[in-house]
Amino acid sequence: MTVTVSASGLTLRYGGTRALDDVSLRLGAGVTGLLGPNGAGKTTLLRVLATAVPADQGSFTVLGHDPGSAAGRQDLRRTLGYLPQNPGFHPDFSAFEFVDYVAILKELTDRTARHREVRRVLDAVDLSEVRGRRMKRLSGGMRQRVALAAALVGDPGFLVLDEPTVGLDPEQRVRFRELIAQAGEGRTVLLSTHQTEDVAMLCHRVVVLAGGQVRFEGTPAELTARAAGRVWSSAERAPGARAGWRTGTGTFRNVGDPPEGADLLEPTLEDGYLLTLGDGEREAVA
Amino acid sequence: MSTTVTPPAVEVTRPPAAKDRPWAAVLALARFEARELLLHVPVFVFLLLYLGYSVYSLVAAERDGMADYPVLQDADRAPQSAPQLVALAVLLCVNHAVLRSRRHGTERHFGVLPVRPWRRTLAHVLSVVPFAAVVAVVVTAEFAWAALKPGAVGHGSVAELAVAPLTVLLAGVVGVLLARLIHSAFAAPLFVVGLYVLLVVISVASDGTSPHWLTWLSPVVPETGGAPLPSALLGRPAAWHALYLAGLTVTLLGAALLVSGRRTRPVAVVTAVALAATAAGVAGQSPGDSRQLTEARTVASVSPEKDQSCALRAGVRYCAFPEWTGRTADWAAVVERVERLAGGHHDRLTVRQRVEARYGLTGDAALVPLAGPGQITVGTEWGGNRVPEFAVGVASVLVAGSEKEASGICDARAVTVMWLALAAQPDPMSAFAHVRLDDGTEGPGAVLAPTEPLAMSAEQTRMVRELLHRPSEDVTSAVRAGWTELTSPETSLTRVAHLLGVRAPEKEENRDDPCAA
Numbered sequence: 001m002t003v004t005v006s007a008s009g010l011t012l013r014y015g016g017t018r019a020l021d022d023v024s025l026r027l028g029a030g031v032t033g034l035l036g037p038n039g040a041g042k043t044t045l046l047r048v049l050a051t052a053v054p055a056d057q058g059s060f061t062v063l064g065h066d067p068g069s070a071a072g073r074q075d076l077r078r079t080l081g082y083l084p085q086n087p088g089f090h091p092d093f094s095a096f097e098f099v100d101y102v103a104i105l106k107e108l109t110d111r112t113a114r115h116r117e118v119r120r121v122l123d124a125v126d127l128s129e130v131r132g133r134r135m136k137r138l139s140g141g142m143r144q145r146v147a148l149a150a151a152l153v154g155d156p157g158f159l160v161l162d163e164p165t166v167g168l169d170p171e172q173r174v175r176f177r178e179l180i181a182q183a184g185e186g187r188t189v190l191l192s193t194h195q196t197e198d199v200a201m202l203c204h205r206v207v208v209l210a211g212g213q214v215r216f217e218g219t220p221a222e223l224t225a226r227a228a229g230r231v232w233s234s235a236e237r238a239p240g241a242r243a244g245w246r247t248g249t250g251t252f253r254n255v256g257d258p259p260e261g262a263d264l265l266e267p268t269l270e271d272g273y274l275l276t277l278g279d280g281e282r283e284a285v286a
Numbered sequence: 287m288s289t290t291v292t293p294p295a296v297e298v299t300r301p302p303a304a305k306d307r308p309w310a311a312v313l314a315l316a317r318f319e320a321r322e323l324l325l326h327v328p329v330f331v332f333l334l335l336y337l338g339y340s341v342y343s344l345v346a347a348e349r350d351g352m353a354d355y356p357v358l359q360d361a362d363r364a365p366q367s368a369p370q371l372v373a374l375a376v377l378l379c380v381n382h383a384v385l386r387s388r389r390h391g392t393e394r395h396f397g398v399l400p401v402r403p404w405r406r407t408l409a410h411v412l413s414v415v416p417f418a419a420v421v422a423v424v425v426t427a428e429f430a431w432a433a434l435k436p437g438a439v440g441h442g443s444v445a446e447l448a449v450a451p452l453t454v455l456l457a458g459v460v461g462v463l464l465a466r467l468i469h470s471a472f473a474a475p476l477f478v479v480g481l482y483v484l485l486v487v488i489s490v491a492s493d494g495t496s497p498h499w500l501t502w503l504s505p506v507v508p509e510t511g512g513a514p515l516p517s518a519l520l521g522r523p524a525a526w527h528a529l530y531l532a533g534l535t536v537t538l539l540g541a542a543l544l545v546s547g548r549r550t551r552p553v554a555v556v557t558a559v560a561l562a563a564t565a566a567g568v569a570g571q572s573p574g575d576s577r578q579l580t581e582a583r584t585v586a587s588v589s590p591e592k593d594q595s596c597a598l599r600a601g602v603r604y605c606a607f608p609e610w611t612g613r614t615a616d617w618a619a620v621v622e623r624v625e626r627l628a629g630g631h632h633d634r635l636t637v638r639q640r641v642e643a644r645y646g647l648t649g650d651a652a653l654v655p656l657a658g659p660g661q662i663t664v665g666t667e668w669g670g671n672r673v674p675e676f677a678v679g680v681a682s683v684l685v686a687g688s689e690k691e692a693s694g695i696c697d698a699r700a701v702t703v704m705w706l707a708l709a710a711q712p713d714p715m716s717a718f719a720h721v722r723l724d725d726g727t728e729g730p731g732a733v734l735a736p737t738e739p740l741a742m743s744a745e746q747t748r749m750v751r752e753l754l755h756r757p758s759e760d761v762t763s764a765v766r767a768g769w770t771e772l773t774s775p776e777t778s779l780t781r782v783a784h785l786l787g788v789r790a791p792e793k794e795e796n797r798d799d800p801c802a803a
Contacts, residue, residue, distance in 0.1 A: 087394075091390065102395075109313075147395075150395070
């Protein structure tokens, strides 16, 4: 893997809480999923990498740009596309105007070229037809796509997406996945999500964050493999299971340490994620 | 716990996605924001109203005839007041625009984009520049329109012309700074209302007239109401005021940049220099009228001959302040027309330009009639109604001998005076209506003149009306033939009617109080 984003020892405290605790990671081209429960520090990590907040300790580089200096930070921002969680929008701007405005803030100053670029990204997110419509008249899914277009404008080398599929219906989520997959071609995308499905479908690598710490970094297959031999089926919920739920067939799917002779099942990414979180908690208690 | 993977440590760098052109981005953003600002209803409406009003005032001025004879030291500040509504709209709307990102939660996103907040602040300020430029163009066009008139006199001031666009710029900067200081949409409207209330309270507390230093803290100080004064008597600290406005604008811009995070030495230095310029402007504009100016105004009001030069035209002396000497030909044309109708029955005449400058630019005190025989007052305005009014003054002196003798004429001589004054006008009946306070040609009424008004009874009005409908040559012959009787205060209205060949009044007017009719 060619490393495009490299972080080392990132630590950030909010009062007495360590939102990030010695986080180190390396990302390459393609889509990397950032999984973690609420309060894991995902958004904080993205905000640090997007230079919205500085880390108390540690350092990172994006495409060779070190935000430690003002000039480096500025260069980094020029390579950055950022879609924050719950992105705001200007209701009286049209979709085109909003993306155009962001394009100007990204220093795309040639009017003709900029407008061409804005049309390109709106076309990429399939909003060409409504580009003149005011933002307040667009559906939630359309607004989210406008926000993605705003992140994509200027062809950034590093795209940071903070839970972009939250609030979208299944069809919109599928459409969004397509867009993110396209965006990940030839650039580095860090996608924060609660949805293991998104990671399974989209990402070539995954980072699991919990309690401000990296619990796993690898491929989705490696995360899934963590659950190999630890998922089994039973007629009742197994008492020792970390998690268990009744499936559509009426049997229970259990995740944890199986008893002797258990009916083992093929693990999924979600199983690996759950076990990774559970193992982490156990290690923390120990 | 920290987890690191050990992939090949090959790092790549990408060229920046955008070229390093932060200033070009500021200008592009300013253009975008200017367009958005124009689409704000208050800005669009008030700008349209302002442009419409400017065109209307030009047309209206053309219609009343005064526009052909502008006095440039007044014309330069006449356009200052109208753009204030544009400035107010710009203040409120640019404030709204600056708060947009915060209001709609986009600040989190925009905060990590390459154009830094202070540059966005600067772009918002620059977005106001086109509106100030439009105002500057309109003001310049209005002034140039006036200055290019052949009848224009006096001197304009660049500093006065700069006030209106500077006011718009200042308003924009105030709006931006308020938004950077107080993140509430209510701050700007409350600021405007608070400022207005403060000015009213101070004005009331100081007997309705604000102190000079306070008056000049206001961006626009129009000082209108009085007749135009010679440039040297204006006493307006226009240059200091322009410095004050420019300094304040740059100071507040510097403050806005500092608040937005641009805490650099150059910005601090520029802000400090601008603050010093503002202070210098305030100090320069605050003292009020100097003793020399007061003395000069008194001399111009009481002994204008000390400041004037005179020229002789067809036996009549025309004395004018230096800036008005080019207007003597227009005055002479009126005097010659009235004299021709009167048949040359007059003493040596002197037309004296006069002003009442002792009460400043806003004082509209009437000029006292001159006692000297053959002395005729002419003011500093010309064109429109001022022409027949001057003709009334000339005719009054020809008939009564002097302005003092003529003041308060309301006996039968008023008929001769009015016919002499009006018969030479291009449209006598229209001039008759316009020269009367009531704009009518029937019934009793007061007639405007350069000094004191003339009172006309209903019968006198009727007789003048009838005379104006008769052939001018016939009346001229009758006037010349009966001049001695027509100019005597003892002659009755019935006798005047007989001499001029019009219907006599059915009942002779009260000789003790002829004005009562």
